[in-house]
Amino acid sequence: MMSFYFGRLVEIFPFFLSGLWMTVKVGFLSLIICTVLGFILGMIRTSHSVVPRRIVGAYVAFARGTPFVVQIFIVFFIFPEWGLQLDPFPAALVAMAIMGSAFICEIVASGIDSISKGQWEASASSGLTKIQQLRLVIVPQAMKVIIPPLVGQYVLLIKDTSVVSVIGVMDLTRVGWVTVMRIPEGLMVFALVGLLYFVISYPLILLSNYLEKKMAI
Amino acid sequence: MLTNFNFRIIFEYLPLFFTGLKYTFIIALISLFLALIVGIIACACRISSFKLLRYPVIAYIEIIRSTPLLVQIYFLYFGLPTLGIAVPEIQTGIIALMFNSGAYIAEIIRAGINSVDEGQLEAGLSSGLNYYQRMRFIILPQALGVTIPPLLGQAIVLVKDTALLSLISVMELTRSGQTMTSERFMPAEAFLTVAFFYMVVYFCLKYFADWSQKKLIFREAY
Amino acid sequence: MIEFKGVNKWFGKLHVLNDINLMVSKGEVLVICGPSGSGKSTLIRSINKLEPIQKGEIIVNGMSVHKASTNLTKLREEIGFIFQQFHLYPHMTALQNIMLAPVNVKKIPKPKAEKIAREKLERVGLSEKADAYPVQLSGGQQQRVAIARGLAMSPEIMLFDEPTSALDPEMIGEVLDVMIGLASEGITMCVVTHEMGFAKKVADRVLFMDEGKIIETGKPADFFDNPQTDRAADFISKILTH
Numbered sequence: 250m251m252s253f254y255f256g257r258l259v260e261i262f263p264f265f266l267s268g269l270w271m272t273v274k275v276g277f278l279s280l281i282i283c284t285v286l287g288f289i290l291g292m293i294r295t296s297h298s299v300v301p302r303r304i305v306g307a308y309v310a311f312a313r314g315t316p317f318v319v320q321i322f323i324v325f326f327i328f329p330e331w332g333l334q335l336d337p338f339p340a341a342l343v344a345m346a347i348m349g350s351a352f353i354c355e356i357v358a359s360g361i362d363s364i365s366k367g368q369w370e371a372s373a374s375s376g377l378t379k380i381q382q383l384r385l386v387i388v389p390q391a392m393k394v395i396i397p398p399l400v401g402q403y404v405l406l407i408k409d410t411s412v413v414s415v416i417g418v419m420d421l422t423r424v425g426w427v428t429v430m431r432i433p434e435g436l437m438v439f440a441l442v443g444l445l446y447f448v449i450s451y452p453l454i455l456l457s458n459y460l461e462k463k464m465a466i
Numbered sequence: 467m468l469t470n471f472n473f474r475i476i477f478e479y480l481p482l483f484f485t486g487l488k489y490t491f492i493i494a495l496i497s498l499f500l501a502l503i504v505g506i507i508a509c510a511c512r513i514s515s516f517k518l519l520r521y522p523v524i525a526y527i528e529i530i531r532s533t534p535l536l537v538q539i540y541f542l543y544f545g546l547p548t549l550g551i552a553v554p555e556i557q558t559g560i561i562a563l564m565f566n567s568g569a570y571i572a573e574i575i576r577a578g579i580n581s582v583d584e585g586q587l588e589a590g591l592s593s594g595l596n597y598y599q600r601m602r603f604i605i606l607p608q609a610l611g612v613t614i615p616p617l618l619g620q621a622i623v624l625v626k627d628t629a630l631l632s633l634i635s636v637m638e639l640t641r642s643g644q645t646m647t648s649e650r651f652m653p654a655e656a657f658l659t660v661a662f663f664y665m666v667v668y669f670c671l672k673y674f675a676d677w678s679q680k681k682l683i684f685r686e687a688y
Numbered sequence: 689m690i691e692f693k694g695v696n697k698w699f700g701k702l703h704v705l706n707d708i709n710l711m712v713s714k715g716e717v718l719v720i721c722g723p724s725g726s727g728k729s730t731l732i733r734s735i736n737k738l739e740p741i742q743k744g745e746i747i748v749n750g751m752s753v754h755k756a757s758t759n760l761t762k763l764r765e766e767i768g769f770i771f772q773q774f775h776l777y778p779h780m781t782a783l784q785n786i787m788l789a790p791v792n793v794k795k796i797p798k799p800k801a802e803k804i805a806r807e808k809l810e811r812v813g814l815s816e817k818a819d820a821y822p823v824q825l826s827g828g829q830q831q832r833v834a835i836a837r838g839l840a841m842s843p844e845i846m847l848f849d850e851p852t853s854a855l856d857p858e859m860i861g862e863v864l865d866v867m868i869g870l871a872s873e874g875i876t877m878c879v880v881t882h883e884m885g886f887a888k889k890v891a892d893r894v895l896f897m898d899e900g901k902i903i904e905t906g907k908p909a910d911f912f913d914n915p916q917t918d919r920a921a922d923f924i925s926k927i928l929t930h
Contacts, residue, residue, distance in 0.1 A: 314668030315661045316629030319640055323661065326653035370738055371775035375789035375841060376764035385788060389779050404531075411534035415633060422537055435544025443533040443541065450532040
């Protein structure tokens with residue numbers, strides 16, 4: 250019986266690959282959006298103006314304090330009530346953007362905070378504006394502190410893409426879920442799904458470990 | 467935006483939400499407790515000198531860290547029946563959470579142990595303490611201070627992870643939101659209330675974590 | 689050039705600057721000394737608005753430093769500030785450190801800025817270290833690069849906040865020599881320091897501060913040999929017995 254199902258699995262392997270491709274698409278696009286947004290939010294989070302800082306703080310608290318699956322439901326089911334009707338794929342990206350940017354915001358803010366006050370004062374004293382100080386002096390130094398946890402966060406975000414399967418995005422997880430309905434070999438199906446996730450995550454984990462060691466110098 | 471918000475319906479469904487919240491707590495507590503046990507055992511194997519113990523555990527940890535929790539949940543949910551093991555969903559969910567958090571906890575504990583200064587080890591060695599004595603009196607007490615904050619962080623993650631169990635029909639907070647949505651077609655009232663409850667739990671846990679961090683910093687003065 | 693009018697500052701309950709009235713004329717070299725906590729660092733840091741003040745006014749070159757409408761960039765273009773901890777940018781070479789402000793604030797084109805930077809480096813005696821990173825330089829060398837960085841903007845005023853206090857003794861001389869050279873060029877200088885030899889040599893005036901107040905001022909020779917107040921005399925004897 251197992252070998253019969255194994256044969257069928259091999260047959261529909263291309264289906265798994267298409268799911269993997271969708272996961273990569275969602276993941277890659279989300280990472281870019283989240284990183285850009287996250288850096289902007291992180292810089293606001295460390296600014297001296299209280300109101301923007303608090304607003305970003307509230308946003309981050311929401312994204313970190315609620316489960317991602319609940320956030321996806323909000324984007325997919327509640328946004329239409331407020332006027333924004335989204336297909337599953339865009340909705341997935343929006344939800345990932347909200348969640349991912351919040352986490353990256355904290356990593357960036359923490360990196361910026363780690364730079365000594367003296368660097369701010371020295372650059373301010375020569376007449377540089379706040380934005381110039383951030384761009385030329387602070388953020389370049391903060392990158393050393395930011396990059397290792399950032400790559401670690403990328404791994405987490407790629408794994409989180411699995412949750413978008415619940416609104417119908419045909420990613421690797423949903424492929425497994427759909428397949429197991431017709432090929433009732435849960436172990437094999439999801440072992441294969443897990444293996445494919447492993448193939449894309451593990452190199453990133455190794456990269457993150459390597460960067461952590463390298464940046465610690 | 468919130469002008470059509472129907473608070474009456476929310477009050478009507480409050481019992482359901484509270485039931486869900488109750489189950490979220492129970493699941494989280496049980497899973498956390500079991501995950502701590504798994505984590506401690508796994509960590510002990512991870513740092514042991516026996517390759518037979520170390521390598522399988524390393525594989526277990528890396529697999530957990532490289533695959534999504536949802537996939538791990540589905541793996542058990544759809545896979546256990548094929549082995550002839552019939553388990554209620556809630557227990558399947560707890561097992562999945564136990565193994566998932568267990569791996570992360572093992573790494574947290576390992577990092578804590580590694581963070582203790584080498585000089586401490588050398589001092590212990592020089593006074594003739596054996597491995598278990600060094601562990602018990604020198605390493606573990608100091609590792610505790612470094613370990614507790616990330617452990618509390620993992621606890622917070624675990625509470626949020628319980629939400630995924632709603633996808634295998636386990637009764638908890640998110641599922642109450644799904645139930646209310648399917649019965650009343652009011653996703654806003656349902657999921658925003660659910661989100662609100664999670665945030666309350668989050669803030670309580672975070673406050674506790676920050677508070678205990680302050681107490682630990684005090685203890686570490688040397 | 690620099691004028692303090694009834695300046696007051698509090699850190700919570702602590703009165704760190706207590707009714708400061710002061711005039712520094714163009715080209716003057718002013719040395720400020722006093723026990724720690726006397727407010728001397730705060731005084732000098734308030735000149736380029738690194739520290740805000742609660743009461744009074746500071747006027748630099750006709751600009752009121754702490755008025756909200758004042759163009760901070762323009763103000764800081766004319767003031768160079770040297771920190772006790774140098775605060776060189778670790779991710780840039782000495783040359784890049786010096787060029788950063790001229791290129792980005794004064795909008796000087798890069799080739800011209802580089803020429804200016806190399807001039808300033810030579811001025812402080814470190815031409816060969818142009819491509820060195822701060823981590824490769826000794827403390828004395830870093831502070832000299834910091835001075836070159838301050839000079840690159842051709843400021844009219846240079847402020848020094850205990851420039852040699854973080855240096856090992858054998859490196860203090862090289863930094864003081866550069867500062868002595870600057871003093872003879874006519875730049876207005878305010879220096880917070882304990883280096884009394886330097887003060888005697890180049891200062892036009894010495895200011896003694898304690899508990900936020902200016903206790904005594906005078907010409908260096910007068911001040912050190914003949915202090916008017918007990919507190920000043922006490923302080924001088926303490927540092928001379930080093």
